Amino acid sequence: MKLLSPAKLNLFFRILGKRSDGYHDISSLHQTIDLFDTITIRPSAGDSFSCTHPDVPKGTDNLILHAVHLFRKTTGKLQPVSIHLEKVIPLESGLGGASSNAATILWGLNELTRRPLSLTQLKLLGRKLGADVPFFFSLGTAHCTGIGELIEDLPALPEQKVFLAVPEFGLSTKEVYQKVDMQALSDRLPEELLSQWRKGEAVCVNDLESAAFSIRPELRSFKEKLQTMPFEQVSMTGSGSAFFCLGFSDVPENLKGQLAKFHSRKQDSWY
Structure with a gap:
């Protein structure tokens, strides 16, 4: 079974x-x-894990292996598996790669074992692995509250091009949160931001940016350089270090990054 x-x-x-x-x-x-x-x-005669990226942990810090253990403990389905991860999403970038991997493993194991768990049960398992994991069981667009684990599914947003700019270094989510200044947050109401997005008005705010800038000051100039380019919106995603840019027709040829677009999954299938 091969899953995106x-x-x-x-x-x-x-x-x-x-x-x-x-x-x-x-x-x-x-x-x-x-x-x-x-x-x-x-399915395999014995468990194994391999990955194309040398910096992905292969021991107790690996969220994929935690997901396998949790699924087995919950379901009693103990079939050994061989897992190979082709890593493309940058590490420590705020793009949710590890959480997505964990959710994908839970989905895949559930399919391989003839769906012993419902979607709701998979979401609850995901919470035990990390706050961002349950989101990936949505259809791709959701309002997330609590510490991120409470998911309100939303209709898909209009397809939109994205330019991703990722520095050559990552950031620790824990360290970024530790640097948050509660007196220096945006005053934008989430309800208003959500309403604007639903109306097709892209408004990007990230309260973790200033904390990330305090850890790696060069991120501020990285963002400022992007803001001189023909983008309508430039924002860090999650705890960084990646930035995404919206509202453009062409990207300057000398600008290093990657094009992407919004994506959704269909009910009862994976991405």
């Missing part, structure tokens, strides 16, 4: 408060795009 594992964008990302457990309440419009890792899952 999509990247996501945070079209807006607002921090609403800090909780007593140290996590932050957020409001974010998540959107999948057609930038994919590819995961191959095969």
